[in-house]
Amino acid sequence: xxxxxxxxxxxxxxxxxxxxxxALKLFPDVKISIVHTGQHYDEKMADIFFSQFKLEPDHYLxxxxxxxxxxxxxxxxxxxxxxxxxxxxxxxxxxxxVNSTLAxxxxxxxxxxxxxxxxxxxxxxxxTMPEEFNRIVTDELSDIYFVTESSGTxxxxxxxxxxxxxxxxxxxxxxxxxxxxxxxxxxxVLKEYNLQSEKFVLMTMHRPATVDNKIEFEKLLxxxxxxxxxxxxxxxxxxxxxxxxxxxxxxxxISANKSLICTEPLDYFAFQKLIKSCAFIITDSGGxxxxxxxxxxxxxxxxxxxxxxxxxxxxxxxxxxxxxxxxLNTISQIEKGNYxxxxxxxxxxxxxTERIMKIIAAG
Numbered sequence: 463x464x465x466x467x468x469x470x471x472x473x474x475x476x477x478x479x480x481x482x483x484x485a486l487k488l489f490p491d492v493k494i495s496i497v498h499t500g501q502h503y504d505e506k507m508a509d510i511f512f513s514q515f516k517l518e519p520d521h522y523l524x525x526x527x528x529x530x531x532x533x534x535x536x537x538x539x540x541x542x543x544x545x546x547x548x549x550x551x552x553x554x555x556x557x558x559x560v561n562s563t564l565a566x567x568x569x570x571x572x573x574x575x576x577x578x579x580x581x582x583x584x585x586x587x588x589x590t591m592p593e594e595f596n597r598i599v600t601d602e603l604s605d606i607y608f609v610t611e612s613s614g615t616x617x618x619x620x621x622x623x624x625x626x627x628x629x630x631x632x633x634x635x636x637x638x639x640x641x642x643x644x645x646x647x648x649x650x651v652l653k654e655y656n657l658q659s660e661k662f663v664l665m666t667m668h669r670p671a672t673v674d675n676k677i678e679f680e681k682l683l684x685x686x687x688x689x690x691x692x693x694x695x696x697x698x699x700x701x702x703x704x705x706x707x708x709x710x711x712x713x714x715x716i717s718a719n720k721s722l723i724c725t726e727p728l729d730y731f732a733f734q735k736l737i738k739s740c741a742f743i744i745t746d747s748g749g750x751x752x753x754x755x756x757x758x759x760x761x762x763x764x765x766x767x768x769x770x771x772x773x774x775x776x777x778x779x780x781x782x783x784x785x786x787x788x789x790l791n792t793i794s795q796i797e798k799g800n801y802x803x804x805x806x807x808x809x810x811x812x813x814x815t816e817r818i819m820k821i822i823a824a825g
Contacts, residue, residue: 463492465822466551468541469519470501470562472511473749476730477557477580479515479638480815488816489823495520495551497544499537499562510729514645515638521548530561530592537565538572545573553822555580556600557634559593559769567600580634580818582607583614584769590671593748597769608818610752611772611807631817632809635749636756639734640812651732652739655696655723663693664740666747668700672764672784676710681784683715685744688790690721696736698725742796744789751779758804760796762789778804 467478478496485494498519512518523540525533545551550573556566557580570577579600586594601607607623609615610633618628639646652659665686672678686695704724707713716724728736737743737753742760745751751770754761755777764784773779780802782788795801809817 463553463823463825464549464551465492465494465553465555466497467494467555467557468497468499468562468566469557470499470537471558471560472727473635474557474560474562475511475515475517476638476749477634478555479517480634480641481819482517484815484819489819492819492823495548497521497523497541499523499533499540499565500525501533501537501560501562514730515642533561534565534568537562538569541566541569542573545575550575552576553578553606557581559584559596559600561592561596563600564596567603571603576605577603578606578608578822579604580608581610581614583609583616583618583628584611585613585617586767586769588767594769606821608821610814611770613771629818629821630809631821632811632814633752633807634814634818635752636810637812637815638730639753639756642731642734645731646734646738649731649735651728651735654732655694655725657694657696657723657736657739659739660741661693662740663689663695664736664743664745665695665697666700666743666745666750667697667764668703669746669765672746673700673703673706676712678784679706679710679712681786683712685786685789686719686722688786689793690719693741694721694723696723696725696740698728698733700727742793751777752810755779755804756806756810758806760801762792764789772807776805776807778802 469475469478482494485492496519500523521544525536553576554566554570555578556563567577582601584597588594607618607628609630615628615630667682707716738757743754744762746764751761751763751773755773758778761779763779763781768781774781
């Protein structure tokens with residue numbers, strides 16, 4: 463049985479690290495090939511992750527930086543060319559909700575290839591987010607749904623998807639964290655940036671609603687300034703965030719704050735060590751809500767919604783609007799020990815990949 467897994471961005475790399483090992487050890491009749499589109503194409507955004515995981519993609523499509531339409535079209539064309547050379551797979555797996563995900567789903571539909579969506583059924587119900595459309599369309603085209611949390615099952619059932627095709631398997635992102643725990647612990651990132659455990663804040667902010675608007679960006683800097691008197695703040699900066707800071711004339715204000723440590727995108731082990739060691743997290747990102755929930759680490763997500771509600775309902779994540787009073791009051795609860803402890807969601811146990819492979823091998 464031939465299975466292609468299509469990946470394109472760092473968050474999706476993290477979701478597929480265990481598939482080849484599990485297939486080799488437990489399901490030798492299933493041949494896994496990984497295709498990297500190149501959507502995240504530079505060394506810091508891609509190559510270092512593969513090096514750390516000792517995971518070499520079998521095929522690189524090497525798409526060029528371009529608009530979403532052009533990238534999606536190029537991925538579809540190059541997937542067709544790949545399949546003409548290697549033969550069609552029996553199944554294509556697309557993880558997540560990025561442009562590579564949608565491109566793979568569209569290609570599979572037109573090529574008559576069975577499609578499985580990893581992280582199926584997640585919904586933010588926010589139509590301003592491009593990812594929401596990617597999720598919805600991919601699920602409409604899928605034949606198999608691998609679900610990370612109960613909300614995914616509920617959404618898919620409400621949309622009329624066949625219950626026998628929906629599989630609650632857990633979270634493969636957690637599989638990677640569990641498998642590489644020793645390497646995470648061994649990271650020297652705290653020493654590198656002179657950080658003390660539980661004495662610093664980890665921040666990731668990159669969504670357009672925050673960093674593509676000068677007024678919102680200035681609000682973010684105001685929040686950083688308000689925390690700088692008692693915390694170091696380590697901020698791995700997304701390239702677009704850095705570009706916008708320069709365009710808005712705010713870069714000088716960032717560099718003047720001696721408690722703010724801005725870094726380039728970090729390798730996986732270093733970033734996970736920061737999650738594990740920080741006092742709390744401030745973010746607008748997706749995956750870190752899940753990673754912090756597994757660590758039971760307070761995470762303040764500055765968004766009006768989340769496609770991962772289990773991180774709020776069960777885990778240690780809190781959704782907040784960008785309201786300084788609310789944010790600072792919640793941080794005060796963390797500091798006083800009054801913040802919720804959170805629990806690890808069901809089946810987030812490091813074995814989701816095995817459950818998925820068992821379903822695939824059964825046909």
